[in-house]
Amino acid sequence: MTDSGTDLARLSLNTATTKRWTLAEAVDGTVRAGLGAIGLWRDRVAEAGLAEAAARVADAGLRVSSLCRGGFLTAADDAGARAALADNRSAVVEAATLGTSVLIMVVGGLPAASTPGGPALPDGDRNLVGARQRVADRIGELVPFALEHGVRLALEPLHPMFAADRAVVSTLKQALDLAAPHPAHAVGVVVDTYHVWWDPELEAQIARAGAQGRLASYQVCDWILPLAADPLLSRGYMGDGYVDFASIGRWVTAAGYTGDIEVEIFNQEVWNTPGDEVLAIITDRYVRHVLPSLTPR
Amino acid sequence: MTDSGTDLARLSLNTATTKRWTLAEAVDGTVRAGLGAIGLWRDRVAEAGLAEAAARVADAGLRVSSLCRGGFLTAADDAGARAALADNRSAVVEAATLGTSVLIMVVGGLPAASTPGGPALPDGDRNLVGARQRVADRIGELVPFALEHGVRLALEPLHPMFAADRAVVSTLKQALDLAAPHPAHAVGVVVDTYHVWWDPELEAQIARAGAQGRLASYQVCDWILPLAADPLLSRGYMGDGYVDFASIGRWVTAAGYTGDIEVEIFNQEVWNTPGDEVLAIITDRYVRHVLPSLTPR
Numbered sequence: 278m279t280d281s282g283t284d285l286a287r288l289s290l291n292t293a294t295t296k297r298w299t300l301a302e303a304v305d306g307t308v309r310a311g312l313g314a315i316g317l318w319r320d321r322v323a324e325a326g327l328a329e330a331a332a333r334v335a336d337a338g339l340r341v342s343s344l345c346r347g348g349f350l351t352a353a354d355d356a357g358a359r360a361a362l363a364d365n366r367s368a369v370v371e372a373a374t375l376g377t378s379v380l381i382m383v384v385g386g387l388p389a390a391s392t393p394g395g396p397a398l399p400d401g402d403r404n405l406v407g408a409r410q411r412v413a414d415r416i417g418e419l420v421p422f423a424l425e426h427g428v429r430l431a432l433e434p435l436h437p438m439f440a441a442d443r444a445v446v447s448t449l450k451q452a453l454d455l456a457a458p459h460p461a462h463a464v465g466v467v468v469d470t471y472h473v474w475w476d477p478e479l480e481a482q483i484a485r486a487g488a489q490g491r492l493a494s495y496q497v498c499d500w501i502l503p504l505a506a507d508p509l510l511s512r513g514y515m516g517d518g519y520v521d522f523a524s525i526g527r528w529v530t531a532a533g534y535t536g537d538i539e540v541e542i543f544n545q546e547v548w549n550t551p552g553d554e555v556l557a558i559i560t561d562r563y564v565r566h567v568l569p570s571l572t573p574r
Numbered sequence: 575m576t577d578s579g580t581d582l583a584r585l586s587l588n589t590a591t592t593k594r595w596t597l598a599e600a601v602d603g604t605v606r607a608g609l610g611a612i613g614l615w616r617d618r619v620a621e622a623g624l625a626e627a628a629a630r631v632a633d634a635g636l637r638v639s640s641l642c643r644g645g646f647l648t649a650a651d652d653a654g655a656r657a658a659l660a661d662n663r664s665a666v667v668e669a670a671t672l673g674t675s676v677l678i679m680v681v682g683g684l685p686a687a688s689t690p691g692g693p694a695l696p697d698g699d700r701n702l703v704g705a706r707q708r709v710a711d712r713i714g715e716l717v718p719f720a721l722e723h724g725v726r727l728a729l730e731p732l733h734p735m736f737a738a739d740r741a742v743v744s745t746l747k748q749a750l751d752l753a754a755p756h757p758a759h760a761v762g763v764v765v766d767t768y769h770v771w772w773d774p775e776l777e778a779q780i781a782r783a784g785a786q787g788r789l790a791s792y793q794v795c796d797w798i799l800p801l802a803a804d805p806l807l808s809r810g811y812m813g814d815g816y817v818d819f820a821s822i823g824r825w826v827t828a829a830g831y832t833g834d835i836e837v838e839i840f841n842q843e844v845w846n847t848p849g850d851e852v853l854a855i856i857t858d859r860y861v862r863h864v865l866p867s868l869t870p871r
Contacts, residue, residue: 508735
């Protein structure tokens with residue numbers, strides 16, 4: 278546990294955490310800090326150019342732990358649905374090109390609220406059951422394409438406070454139910470501590486994900502209070518809030534997860550901090566709060 | 575549906591909605607608006623005096639749909655636990671005196687965060703599983719006392735965004751699991767649309783509550799965006815947000831619920847509005863968005 282090269286081998290920087298860095302800066306910073314992997318957002322990849330991004334990460338010797346993100350599949354109209362499916366196929370191709378099999382899927386909110394942070398529309402479609410069915414249908418449409426490209430759709434349940442405007446998939450159980458009709462290597466699930474730490478069924482559903490071989494990604498950050506004015510930016514460094522990383526890490530390990538651990542923190546204060554400082558804090562918190570529970574016993 | 579006396583017979587004003595009104599003002603306003611019931615908060619009752627409050631509500635011919643609230647049972651220390659149990663016994667006596675069998679229970683958050691809105695304490699107790707077990711144990715301790723007084727402990731799942739600082743009971747399923755060891759007339763559950771509207775298991779769990787005779791209270795208000803700076807105050811009038819009242823009302827009705835429908839809105843703008851105006855809006859929204867689905871078919 279004192280060999281930092283070993284300690285940080287599974288740690289991954291999600292590029293949203295160091296929002297001001299270009300992809301090149303994030304790759305260099307991740308290598309400097311001794312991490313083994315990087316999680317990429319599509320906007321940073323697009324800025325760098327897909328081929329250039331893929332080459333740069335590969336040359337740096339980093340794994341790509343995930344590509345963020347596909348999804349937003351809840352449109353109620355045909356044109357919206359077609360556009361979403363086309364965008365998701367592009368994301369699948371990008372993931373394959375970048376050498377990752379994990380495409381994180383944020384499935385989208387109610388159609389009336391699908392512009393994240395947009396205002397409530399009194400005449401909007403409030404049919405949550407219907408929106409969830411459309412997600413199921415469209416995942417099914419994407420599966421053959423994802424399989425052809427060796428990419429797994431990793432369904433991410435988001436905290437229920439985002440159910441209206443960002444993701445109608447709110448629990449790990451629900452994500453696993455959506456995944457169930459498809460092969461495990463085609464559809465997996467994401468455990469992001471910020472979104473699922475509160476769930477009374479978390480231990481059981483992580484075990485279920487493990488038993489089915491569907492645990493595709495483990496993302497960590499903390500739940501801090503008070504919530505930020507924009508709750509999306511309310512994530513904190515591990516150890517600053519209420520998440521029980523020891524228990525969740527033990528459950529994830531018991532479920533057989535041996536993949537990367539991505540740190541994804543949306544937080545204005547973190548974004549205002551120089552990237553190397555952020556990485557120093559992250560590695561310290563990871564070693565203290567996350568890593569101990571990841572060692573199989 | 576055009577007889578307003580019939581229309582509003584099951585509608586109840588929760589006094590937290592008209593926060594600036596004294597208990598006497600709330601009772602008079604509720605009568606003026608033609609509602610059949612009122613839901614009381616303990617602070618308003620204490621201000622008026624328990625006996626005076628009971629007499630005033632009874633003289634006005636209103637039912638007391640609930641007393642808010644008992645709970646906050648998660649203290650990790652003996653002194654804190656004893657104080658919480660004593661306070662809950664007082665609440666049981668108050669409910670019985672006021673003539674309501676429904677004592678709403680907000681069970682409390684993690685001990686480190688149990689001062690609502692308080693800051694995150696890095697050294698706080700993050701053991702959510704343990705906190706939930708303490709709730710189960712202390713409900714068990716309160717049941718005999720509640721039964722003696724003819725009062726039902728109505729467990730309210732709160733939205734998961736309050737899991738750290740207010741309620742470690744986050745879903746209706748979890749509330750029903752906590753209630754299961756006890757007689758249905760001793761421990762029931764609350765469905766508050768603001769807290770549970772997002773739950774993929776809501777229909778099934780409302781049906782389960784109905785089958786067990788545990789559906790003790792139905793509270794309505796809307797989920798609006800963006801969230802208020804204090805998310806506790808982010809509730810909106812029915813129809814202003816994303817809650818599917820038609821579906822949830824149908825499920826509650828199918829579960830056999832025939833009790834009062836309480837409107838509980840914490841919202842600074844609503845609190846700044848004169849109480850009679852608030853009641854006019856509430857009755858209009860109730861008749862349009864809530865009542866149609868409450869008619870058994």
